[in-house]
Amino acid sequence: MPAPSACPSACGTPAPQTIYLLSQGHTAQPPPVPLPPRAPLLPLPLLPLPLVLQAYKWWEEPPLAPGRQWSHLEHNGMSFPDEYEPHGVPLMYDGEEMELSPEDEEIATFFADVPLDGPQLGDAATAKVFSANFFSDWKESMPTGHPLKNAKFDKCDFGAMRAHLQQRRLIKKAATDGERAAAKAEKERRFHLFGLAIVDGHLEKVGNFIMEPPGLFRGRGKHPKTGKLKKRAYPSEVTVNIGEEAKVPQCPVPGFAWGNVQHDPGVAWLSTWKENINNMNKYAMLSASSSFKGKSDMEKYNKAMRLKGHIDAIRRNYERGLNASTSEMRQLATAMWLIDKLALRVGGEKGEDEADTVGCCTLRVEHMTFGPAGTREMELEFLGKDSMLFKQNIDFTAYGDIGSKVFDNLTAFCKGRKPAEQVFQKIDPTTLNKHLQSLMPGLSAKVFRTYNASETLQQQLPSADALKNMTVQAKVVEYNNANREVAILCNHQRTVSGAMLKSFENLGERVAKVKEQRADLKAWLKLAKDGKAKKIPLKGRGSSQDADDDEEKKELTQRKFEGSHMFANTPSEEQLQRKIEGWTTKLKKMEVDLRDKEQNKEVSLGTSKINYMDPRISVAWCKRNEVPIERIFAKTLRDKFVWAMNVPPDWRFDFETLRAVTAESSDEPKAVTAVADDADAKAKGKGDDDEEEEEEEEEEMD
DNA sequence: TAATGAGACTCAGAAACTTTCGA
DNA sequence: ATCGAAAGTTTCTGAGTCTCATT
Numbered sequence: 001m002p003a004p005s006a007c008p009s010a011c012g013t014p015a016p017q018t019i020y021l022l023s024q025g026h027t028a029q030p031p032p033v034p035l036p037p038r039a040p041l042l043p044l045p046l047l048p049l050p051l052v053l054q055a056y057k058w059w060e061e062p063p064l065a066p067g068r069q070w071s072h073l074e075h076n077g078m079s080f081p082d083e084y085e086p087h088g089v090p091l092m093y094d095g096e097e098m099e100l101s102p103e104d105e106e107i108a109t110f111f112a113d114v115p116l117d118g119p120q121l122g123d124a125a126t127a128k129v130f131s132a133n134f135f136s137d138w139k140e141s142m143p144t145g146h147p148l149k150n151a152k153f154d155k156c157d158f159g160a161m162r163a164h165l166q167q168r169r170l171i172k173k174a175a176t177d178g179e180r181a182a183a184k185a186e187k188e189r190r191f192h193l194f195g196l197a198i199v200d201g202h203l204e205k206v207g208n209f210i211m212e213p214p215g216l217f218r219g220r221g222k223h224p225k226t227g228k229l230k231k232r233a234y235p236s237e238v239t240v241n242i243g244e245e246a247k248v249p250q251c252p253v254p255g256f257a258w259g260n261v262q263h264d265p266g267v268a269w270l271s272t273w274k275e276n277i278n279n280m281n282k283y284a285m286l287s288a289s290s291s292f293k294g295k296s297d298m299e300k301y302n303k304a305m306r307l308k309g310h311i312d313a314i315r316r317n318y319e320r321g322l323n324a325s326t327s328e329m330r331q332l333a334t335a336m337w338l339i340d341k342l343a344l345r346v347g348g349e350k351g352e353d354e355a356d357t358v359g360c361c362t363l364r365v366e367h368m369t370f371g372p373a374g375t376r377e378m379e380l381e382f383l384g385k386d387s388m389l390f391k392q393n394i395d396f397t398a399y400g401d402i403g404s405k406v407f408d409n410l411t412a413f414c415k416g417r418k419p420a421e422q423v424f425q426k427i428d429p430t431t432l433n434k435h436l437q438s439l440m441p442g443l444s445a446k447v448f449r450t451y452n453a454s455e456t457l458q459q460q461l462p463s464a465d466a467l468k469n470m471t472v473q474a475k476v477v478e479y480n481n482a483n484r485e486v487a488i489l490c491n492h493q494r495t496v497s498g499a500m501l502k503s504f505e506n507l508g509e510r511v512a513k514v515k516e517q518r519a520d521l522k523a524w525l526k527l528a529k530d531g532k533a534k535k536i537p538l539k540g541r542g543s544s545q546d547a548d549d550d551e552e553k554k555e556l557t558q559r560k561f562e563g564s565h566m567f568a569n570t571p572s573e574e575q576l577q578r579k580i581e582g583w584t585t586k587l588k589k590m591e592v593d594l595r596d597k598e599q600n601k602e603v604s605l606g607t608s609k610i611n612y613m614d615p616r617i618s619v620a621w622c623k624r625n626e627v628p629i630e631r632i633f634a635k636t637l638r639d640k641f642v643w644a645m646n647v648p649p650d651w652r653f654d655f656e657t658l659r660a661v662t663a664e665s666s667d668e669p670k671a672v673t674a675v676a677d678d679a680d681a682k683a684k685g686k687g688d689d690d691e692e693e694e695e696e697e698e699e700e701m702d
Numbered sequence: 703t704a705a706t707g708a709g710a711c712t713c714a715g716a717a718a719c720t721t722t723c724g725a
Numbered sequence: 726a727t728c729g730a731a732a733g734t735t736t737c738t739g740a741g742t743c744t745c746a747t748t
Binding site: 207208212217218219220223275277278280282345346347348354355357359384385386387429430433444445446499503506606634635636637 | 731732734740
């Protein structure tokens with residue numbers, strides 16, 4: 001355990017640059033020895049939360065000064081996970097039992113807790129890095145002279161610990177009602193203590209109010225640091241941001257004090273700390289349903305609507321730019337096309353100690369495989385955010401002359417370049433965003449994804465006419481189909497888990513069985529027609545009651561399912577006929593289900609629903625078509641999108657809608673067309689310089 | 703001064719947890 | 726009516742984007 005933090009203002013290091021620094025910093029100084037247990041913190045008053053939380057219609061309030069998130073902010077800091085409790089289960093090293101100190105055991109247990117078939121240990125290449133990183137960090141944490149200091153990973157057997165953890169999971173699963181109630185009460189207690197904040201007089205939920213527990217860093221894909229030890233963070237590493245007149249929260253861990261306390265109303269976070277893997281800042285912030293998040297969400301979608309008003313001019317701008325005289329302009333235009341049409345992310349530069357993933361600006365020659373000469377086809381394949389595979393065969397001629405030009409440009413950019421070289425050498429996210437900014441104030445690359453996602457949803461959702469006479473269930477299916485189009489556009493995927501594969505297998509088997517059964521029924525109908533009904537096999541009696549073990553029970557239900565099409569007594573022809581019809585319907589439904597599941601298994605609909613599709617489109621569509629909103633948005637989404645719930649049924653994701661509300665002349669797309677023309681004219685004007693640049697370019701390419 | 707890096711926020715799928723479904 | 730599986734929902738924290746300060 002690190003020593004309790006010294007008072008920040010007494011230690012001599014300069015205070016971080018904040019606007020308002022706590023004046024009475026000394027009150028945060030801990031005594032040199034741990035304090036005796038303190039009186040528990042007083043919970044915030046227990047108000048009827050749902051009522052209070054919903055009462056605040058922030059979108060009807062006047063906005064705060066620009067750059068200001070709050071005027072008054074009160075909260076209780078954050079909660080910390082319990083200290084490690086040793087279990088005493090030994091490690092087997094080189095065939096021998098080895099008892100571990102609590103410190104050693106904790107880290108070993110982190111490793112034993114990583115599932116063998118998960119994304120880290122399930123893949124051989126990733127597992128190698130993960131295990132090696134874990135092991136070296138583990139040994140590093142041991143003092144010199146420790147018996148395991150020079151241990152070999154291959155000689156470690158974590159089996160007993162894994163078994164113990166599995167046992168613990170089973171025990172938790174089998175908890176009594178009383179135990180469950182106790183756990184729930186504890187969770188609620190924590191929520192009342194730390195889960196709420198008072199923002200300008202309104203009670204709001206905190207998103208993450210429990211410090212991230214220690215463990216092994218689960219970097220995604222081929223992350224060089226995956227498996228490294230993520231250390232326990234203490235209050236002394238946490239800076240609390242709170243209103244100046246609010247009471248500084250009491251530190252909940254005895255013997256510790258907050259590392260720092262500041263009063264900066266320009267930021268939305270309540271607490272921050274640094275994680276030890278990448279030395280990055282982490283934050284505790286309000287929940288998705290809060291006013292902070294709601295406001296910025298609304299602004300995000302309004303900006304996307306504004307883009308809709310400017311999109312024609314912007315497209316004309318990059319279409320012209322594809323033929324620009326400077327290669328920088330041509331690259332800019334080509335990249336904009338990819339971002340607009342293929343919904344690529346902008347793609348910032350990444351470091352050596354991160355997974356090798358790319359976006360538009362970081363695409364490399366090796367990611368593009370050009371089709372046969374004479375065609376304008378290309379396979380674009382790369383790992384994007386979260387190492388998700390983007391793989392698409394693109395026929396650029398399908399996008400008309402513009403598409404063909406884009407293809408020709410990409411061919412030219414790649415020509416004479418090595419596979420590992422970047423396609424776009426003259427641009428990066430900064431230059432690209434600067435250009436976008438000049439076309440529309442506030443425009444950046446990611447807005448295209450929001451705009452295209454929302455626009456696609458609006459276009460794909462069937463009209464009220466088309467939905468007439470449909471059941472609500474059928475309408476929801478239509479909604480999900482539109483949602484799926486958006487998810488595919490944004491390349492939102494999910495990996496097919498082991499459990500999912502298993503359930504596919506089960507469903508497939510069931511379909512096969514039902515088919516067999518229908519064939520049986522048809523054969524029996526023939527027997528009945530031939531007057532040989534007596535030959536029809538009947539349902540066996542004697543259900544064995546004594547199915548005490550799980551295996552037997554399973555077998556029993558399996559037998560029951562297999563015989564489910566049979567009759568107790570010799571059936572009549574009509575009985576058979578009816579059952580065949582029933583089985584045909586059942587089969588059809590199962591096959592539709594299977595196909596639907598198959599289509600969806602690798603597509604994740606949630607991400608676009610939460611982050612990309614303007615909720616007002618969905619709300620208005622539900623109102624027009626009498627679909628209860630809870631069929632589309634689960635509880636947390638309805639809370640997140642409260643601000644969108646009161647739109648009229650005819651609300652449209654259109655620039656005009658926005659203009660009707662804001663009535664700002666600067667929003668006129670006409671003005672931006674002029675800017676686009678300006679930029680274009682400027683590019684044309686610098687003709688002479690460009691020629692020189694081009695010559696340099698030729699030399700570079702040789 | 704352009705590049706570099708820090709800071710703060712959005713967006714991402716996996717995993718955990720809860721509810722519903724179907725035999 | 727019950728019980729296990731499947732589906733739906735929420736939580737968690739890693740991975741991006743984008744802006745601004747620093748050198």
